[in-house]
Amino acid sequence: MVQEIVAHPLSKYLREEMMPHIWCAGCGNGIVLNCFVHALDELKADLDKLVVVSGIGCIGRTAGYTNTASFHTTHGRSIAFATGVKLANPELDVVIVSGDGDLFAIGGNHFIHAARRNIGIKVICANNFNYGMTGGQLGPTTPLEALTTTSPYGNSEHPFNLVHLAAAAGASYVARWTTLHVRRLTQSIKRLMQKEGFCFIEVVSPCPEIFGRRNKMRSGLEMMGWFRKASVVENFSDPAKADITPDRIVVGEFVDIEKMSYEKLFHEKIAQINEKTMEKMS
């Protein structure tokens, strides 16, 4: 019997030799990756110009799964690494896909400074409210009272509102979606890829296996149920008022402004200096 094997239409974006991936059933990370490669496909992105960077964590494996030049840094340092890449070759599209712990706890300082500089790095954060990879400890986005392996009596730390943080730090583009908003997230990633300057998307993402299980949402479906019930689309609303609570997850685009990127400003300066040099030499 002849068997026809049909390749997946998006397989050229993925490293099939790295499959199966490490993610649990019901995990949102696959949706984030899926939306990312769909956005690349719709944009007809030049994969040879693309560098995907991740830090450490479950979502941090993304860099290894995309069929592009890719780099898996130390925990928290993807933005600092990417800063070197982008400045060294501004022609490259440098995209970071990483986690809430990686980007906002250990790597938080790099995040705010990259946003402040407005360097043209594109950051997609899968916010699953905890440290999935190390077994579910509290992190900087863990909601108050949530149970994690290191907040067994309920979390007493106030979480970051990531979109507010990114906007305040100077990002050119800021959006938040959940893994339920597949189409809007894909469109948003396309916008992020095309914009100049520092761009950030928070994707609220289910970690049923570790976070959900301890917080009365045992399956990916139950977590998605929460996202469906709680999310409200409010484009260009005040990110300061977009705290995530059990009843309300404000999603949408929050910031989309035009601002010269750091690499442009710096390379323009270099060009001016070179002109002066030429004048002197002639």
Added chain:
Amino acid sequence: MSAKRSLLTGAHFLNGDFACAEGAIAAGCRFFAGYPITPATEIAEHLSERMPEFGGIYIQMEDEIASMAAIIGASYAGLKSMTATSGPGFSLMQENIGLAVMTETPCVVVDIMRGGPSTGQPTLPGQQDVMQAKWGSHGDYEIIALAPCSVQEMFSLTVEAFNLSEIYRVPVLLLGDEIVAHMYEKVVIPPPDKLRIVNRKKPHVPSKDYQPFMPEEDFVPPMATFGEGYRFHATGLTHDEHGYPKTQSSEVQTRLVRRLCDKIRKNVDKIVKVEEILTEDADVIVVSYGIVARSALSAVRKARAVGIKAGFLRPITLWPFPEKHVAKAAAQAKAIVVPEMNCGQLVREVERAAKNTPVAFLSKLGEDPHTPAEIFEAIRRGI
């Protein structure tokens, strides 16, 4: 800002930090990321002016962790890259120095040693980071560290550091000290065509056949650059020749870590550099590096002048340690003297290499380096 887009070929009166910065430019470094710290700040300041003149990048990062990460990124994007710091910043860089080792990233890290531990003595010299240079990041690895003893060497060894990092795809450390960094001396900068500049090996196969961590005979894999069509992966995790994580395989871990060590160990004779003066017939040999070596040589000459057969051996590469040279010199000497501005670091390596020859350690902390008279006294006690 003055535009002088050329090397400062000729003789100059410079300080060590300045000479180091010029060495970086001469070596082809076009990316510097750093964070200000005494006594290395002048390297950053000077490069913030000079880099743009060469179309290069200067960026002041938010800390030294970021600086180290950024130079790894820039190196993968194709630029020769460097950072410069001192003890506290060097400590912060250690995790990513390990990342550079694991991902075989050519880059240069300058550590201008001051007194430690902790914030210690920001404005005074030290040699207290020697063991940290070798063992500072976790895990097993080999690294290259060079110790300049003059402003001239702050220039020439910076060039050499870049060459070695490009050849072996390893971070190379330049371990200066506050005195060589801040003192002014005559420096001769050769014309560009008289400088030996080495660039990393590039892959000679198309992307589909490229295995980013497949070594050649010298244990070093050719390195592709981001954006040139090679879609390869690099990770700090234990990885196979494709760059893919294989964290559960003892075979892959053994093969990888042994190769990372072997590319230095098996090439040690090509890497190691020492300066030996009057060691052939010496009864007492002073093994000394960095600024202290200046006093040591002066003491050796003084001893010779009064009829004592003294010799001078200066490791220029601290790592890999010039074990064979020290062992050979020790075999025919009656005693070895090791002056260091710490509580005993390189002396441990000297003792290991010297085997049965007694080693006298001269420790000095907290102020000026040893005087020639102090070292001369130790030589006299040695015979």
